[in-house]
């Protein structure tokens with residue numbers, strides 16, 4: 001059976017994404033690797049929500065070792081206005097490498113369901129990594145299903161984040177500003 005390793009950004013974007021790939025006849029597993037989520041306690045709350053979703057929807061979850069926050073900051077420092085490019089690459093690269101190492105036939109990301117992310121950038125980085133690492137990137141535009149995914153998680157009472165993840169996005173959200 002075909003398989004896909006899904007980089008999961010949060011439980012709420014993952015729910016519909018898992019169902020979608022199941023419906024395509026492709027066995028989905030999830031990878032948790034999000035060193036872009038700050039502070040660490042926020043990262044742990046989101047991971048806990050993900051663990052809970054895994055049990056409720058019955059799919060395998062791989063949790064990457066460690067918390068590479070320092071790597072994240074080394075990559076984005078000096079490029080704060082276009083930090084998402086470096087953030088996506090860091091997380092998708094780990095997913096593609098893990099997928100290859102563990103014998104999956106492809107990789108993708110739950111970020112493709114979010115209307116808040118730079119969709120074309122994600123697609124471009126996914127395709128670049130597919131070529132670089134030698135594993136298929138499964139692209140799909142699920143943005144119209146964003147609210148369906150939230151409808152799945154609503155009755156589960158999972159922790160719900162208020163900002164994208166990094167300290168920059170937390171500042172932008174609460175101060176209502178845009179870093180440029």
Ligand code: SF4
Nearest residue numbers: 084087164165166169
């Ligand atoms: S805003 Fe979100 S996607 Fe962009 S760098 Fe921060 S955590 Fe990553």
